[in-house]
Each structure stands twice: as structure tokens, then as C-alpha cells.
Amino acid sequence: MSMDTTTLLAILAMAVVTYFTRVAGLLVADRLALTGRAKAAFDAIPPAVLVAVIAPTALTTGWAEALAAAITAFVAFRLPLLATIIVGVVSVVVLRHFM
Template sequence: MSVDTTTLLAILAMAAVTYITRIAGLFVADRLVLTGRAKAAFDAIPPAVLVAVIAPTALTTGWAEAIAAAITAIAAFRLPLLATVAVGVASVVLLRGVI
């Protein structure tokens, strides 16, 4: 197996940029004072990223996964995190067995 130099350099460059942005975020976050709309926007980032990661998989793998994702989203508004995870796992297992 041979390694293409261009591919290796691209991977190393992407790793360096990822590392630098993560470290820079830690240094910058300590100096920011967020209030009002900016704080609300920053608080919305983690759920938005989570939905962006989960939604394509949930909506392209089949009906059981799509319905289970909807059930889990509804449960997330009413239940704590561990219970929501349990509902999500149980619903996808049951729906895969039925559908």
C-alpha cells in the first residue's frame, strides 16, 4: 500500500486547522462576555450541531429510524437526557422489529 503525498498533506493540514480552531476557541471563550441575543445564539449552537449530525442519518436510513427520531425529539422536550436516550433506543428497536 502506498500513500499519496497530496492526500497525506491534505489530511495533516486539516488536522492542524481543526486543532488550532479548537484551541483558539478555548482561549477566546474565556475573554468573551456574552449577554442577550449573543448568549442565546451561542447557547443554540450545540443542539444545532447535534441536529445537523443526526438528521441526515435518521432521515435517509429508513422509516423506522425517521419515526424513532421524531419520537425522540418529542420526548426530549419532556424528559431528562437519560430518559430521552432510552426512549430513542427503545423506539428504534421496536420500530425496526415492526417495520
């Protein structure tokens, strides 16, 4: 297999840009003093990314997964993280078995 020089340079450039973007984000985030709505917006980013990653899979693979995702989301408001994960895994296994 041969590698085209242009392709290799594009991959390296993307890697460098990705690295510097992440490092810059860490450096800038440490210097920000967030309060009020800005803090609430930044606190909402991790759950939003998690939903964006999980929702397409949960809603396109079948009824068992969609129902398990709904159960897990409901439980997430009432239980700690580890308990929520356990409920999610158990609900997927049980629903796949019966559906």
C-alpha cells in the same frame, strides 16, 4: 503502499490548522462575556449540530428511524437527557421489529 510527500504535507497542515482552530476557539470563548441574544445563539449551537448530524441518517434510513426520531424529539422537551436516550433507543428497536 507509498505516501506522496505532497499528500503527507497536506494532511499535516490540515491537522495543525484543525488543532489551532480548536485551541483558539477555547481561548476566545473563555474571554467572551455573552449576554442576551449572543448567549442564546451560542447556547443553540450544540443542539443545532446534533440535529445536523442525526437528521440526515434518521430521515434517509427508513420509516422506523424517522418515526423514532420524531418520538425522541417530542420526548426531549419533557424528559431529562438519559430518559430521552432510553426512549429513543427503545423506540427504534420496537419500531424496527414491527415495521
